[in-house]
Amino acid sequence: MVRHFYNRGEDVPLWVVFEILYLSDLASFFECLNESMREHIMVQLDMFDNSIDTNRNLLSSMLYTIKSLRNAVAHNNIIFDTRFKDRKINSVLKKWVEKETGIQNITLYSLVDYIIIVCCLLKRVDFSSVRAKKLVKEFKEQNQLLQKNVAPSIYALIIQQNVTHKINALENYLNSYYSRDGDDI
Numbered sequence: 053m054v055r056h057f058y059n060r061g062e063d064v065p066l067w068v069v070f071e072i073l074y075l076s077d078l079a080s081f082f083e084c085l086n087e088s089m090r091e092h093i094m095v096q097l098d099m100f101d102n103s104i105d106t107n108r109n110l111l112s113s114m115l116y117t118i119k120s121l122r123n124a125v126a127h128n129n130i131i132f133d134t135r136f137k138d139r140k141i142n143s144v145l146k147k148w149v150e151k152e153t154g155i156q157n158i159t160l161y162s163l164v165d166y167i168i169i170v171c172c173l174l175k176r177v178d179f180s181s182v183r184a185k186k187l188v189k190e191f192k193e194q195n196q197l198l199q200k201n202v203a204p205s206i207y208a209l210i211i212q213q214n215v216t217h218k219i220n221a222l223e224n225y226l227n228s229y230y231s232r233d234g235d236d237i
Contacts (some may be wrong), residue, residue: 075122079115097176104147113142114173121166132163132198133210145169153225155218162212167191168222175226184226192219 053071057064073081082090090108094100099110116139123129124136141160149158152172158165167187174184195215199207 075115075119079112079119082112082115083109099148099176101148101151104151105144107144109142110144110148113145114169117141117145117160118166118170118173121170134161134163134166137161141165153222155221155225157214162215162218164191164212164215164218164222168218171222171226181226185223188219188222188226192223195219 053068054064057068082093085093087108090111091100094105094108094111097111100108101110104110120136120138121131124131129136137160139160141158146158149169149172150156153168155168158168160166171184171187174187178184195211198211202210
């Protein structure tokens with residue numbers, strides 16, 4: 053993309069830069085912004101909560117967290133057991149997601165926690181409920197398929213006990229949010 057604009061003798065638009073950035077680069081870029089600009093962006097995304105995020109780094113924490121999931125998916129690595137995880141959950145991210153969704157015990161030791169975080173982000177950048185609800189529906193179906201096709205003792209070893217509860221709570225969160233905004237359920 054950069055070469056396209058360069059060869060035409062044009063300046064590269066800012067959107068092209070963000071199109072080719074890695075998530076970690078985007079998170080670093082956000083961290084480099086001054087505090088008031090980070091706050092402004094987070095207010096625009098309806099993510100700002102001064103009681104939780106005094107340093108205005110929630111968005112960068114979220115991006116760093118989903119970066120490892122994104123990389124694992126992009127390289128066809130195993131994701132169901134979160135072996136791709138490269139960090140503990142940031143306390144600000146944990147508190148914000150738990151307060152936002154009402155879902156407790158977000159630890160990143162289960163794939164459902166990543167799904168919850170991705171849905172929170174989708175809620176902020178998507179204008180419809182389609183993507184977030186589709187993601188949850190497909191995750192729920194795959195979880196049920198796994199549960200149906202392996203012995204209960206095996207399922208219990210690889211999937212945390214609270215996954216079904218978290219999926220149902222995430223569906224309720226998305227349904228209540230999108231019904232408030234008048235979207236179809």
